Amino acid sequence: EPEVTQTPSHQVTQMGQEVILRCVPISNHLYFYWYRQILGQKVEFLVSFYNNEISEKSEIFDDQFSVERPDGSNFTLKIRSTKLEDSAMYFCASSFKDAGRNSPLHFGNGTRLTVT
Amino acid sequence: SQKIEQNSEALNIQEGKTATLTCNYTNYSPAYLQWYRQDPGRGPVFLLLIRENEKEKRKERLKVTFDTTLKQSLFHITASQPADSATYLCALRRSSASKIIFGSGTRLSIRP
Numbered sequence: 001e002p003e004v005t006q007t008p009s010h011q012v013t014q015m016g017q018e019v020i021l022r023c024v025p026i027s028n029h030l031y032f033y034w035y036r037q038i039l040g041q042k043v044e045f046l047v048s049f050y051n052n053e054i055s056e057k058s059e060i061f062d063d064q065f066s067v068e069r070p071d072g073s074n075f076t077l078k079i080r081s082t083k084l085e086d087s088a089m090y091f092c093a094s095s096f097k098d099a100g101r102n103s104p105l106h107f108g109n110g111t112r113l114t115v116t
Numbered sequence: 117s118q119k120i121e122q123n124s125e126a127l128n129i130q131e132g133k134t135a136t137l138t139c140n141y142t143n144y145s146p147a148y149l150q151w152y153r154q155d156p157g158r159g160p161v162f163l164l165l166i167r168e169n170e171k172e173k174r175k176e177r178l179k180v181t182f183d184t185t186l187k188q189s190l191f192h193i194t195a196s197q198p199a200d201s202a203t204y205l206c207a208l209r210r211s212s213a214s215k216i217i218f219g220s221g222t223r224l225s226i227r228p
Contacts, residue, residue, distance in 0.1 A: 041220070042218055042221065043160060043205065048215055104162035110158070
């Protein structure tokens with residue numbers, strides 16, 4: 001069964017550094033998402049992306065964050081200047097149709113980001 | 117403000133019994149509700165979806181109900197097995213939004 005793949009599985013970075021988290025969504029999916037989960041807390045929505053633009057973003061997704069689909073297969077999340085509180089598991093998800101059309105999300109297994 | 121609450125942080129039941137998990141929401145008018153399973157260190161995995169005009173949905177040993185008057189969904193696992201041990205998340209989408217919002221989850225443990 002096709003799956004969403006995320007790399008790296010674990011990223012350690014120093015405060016103030018830029019990180020790029022990478023995702024390869026399922027190939028025929030059209031809608032892409034980033035979520036994060038701080039240890040022991042709930043899965044939080046960051047951003048949704050369709051047709052090469054952001055559809056919706058949360059208040060967490062401030063100017064330090066950006067997303068890109070640089071080619072036909074990758075979907076990336078960039079954090080420009082990491083802070084300690086950015087330490088979390090970051091999940092990429094994709095869906096064939098808009099989440100608003102009853103389409104479930106398919107998640108990758110996440111990138112654990114540790115900011116020191 | 118909008119809230120999704122999953123009543124129990126943890127639920128511990130005997131193998132073979134039915135596990136019932138609760139999801140309540142406030143200040144939402146969801147078009148549909150989804151349930152996901154999350155194992156430690158892994159991404160959520162979709163289980164079931166129920167629409168606002170459906171009362172009940174079944175899939176194998178899983179059953180979901182959706183009461184828009186009570187603003188509540190119940191998730192049942194019948195004939196529970198130790199392999200069902202995981203965290204179960206309910207998720208909602210508002211009619212006017214594209215994002216799916218998750219509850220904090222219920223950690224289910226099935227003891228042999």
